[in-house]
Amino acid sequence: MHWIYLCLAILFEVAGTLSMKMSEGFSKLLPSILLVVFYICSLSFLTLSLKQIEISVAYAIWSGLGIMIITLIGYMFFAEQINGLKIVSILLIIAGVVLLNLSGSAHAKEQPKTYQSGN
Known part of the structure; x- marks a missing residue:
């Protein structure tokens, strides 16, 4: 399920970036509102994915695939x-x-993730 969350985070990040382009510097209301909504959704799903995926791996995939998809959309439509x-x-x-x-998947299988709050 955590990989599905990461895929959703990427899709919402791409939608947010496209809304940013279409908002023309926050001068258009609907794309500006969608930009905020999409990024909230993206970061929420990214956060959920971090329960099982290492942050270095999740963030690299999130940003890397986002860059690739946005580059292709920019080429095809803009x-x-x-x-x-x-x-x-x-x-x-x-x-x-x-x-x-x-590198992350081998380490993740060896040790379960545990977090402790600092006192």
């Missing part, structure tokens, strides 16, 4: 340019996310 450097950068993000995920 006529933004994609050049070789952007493609290489996105591939490096993917490689980093995969490596973080591989």
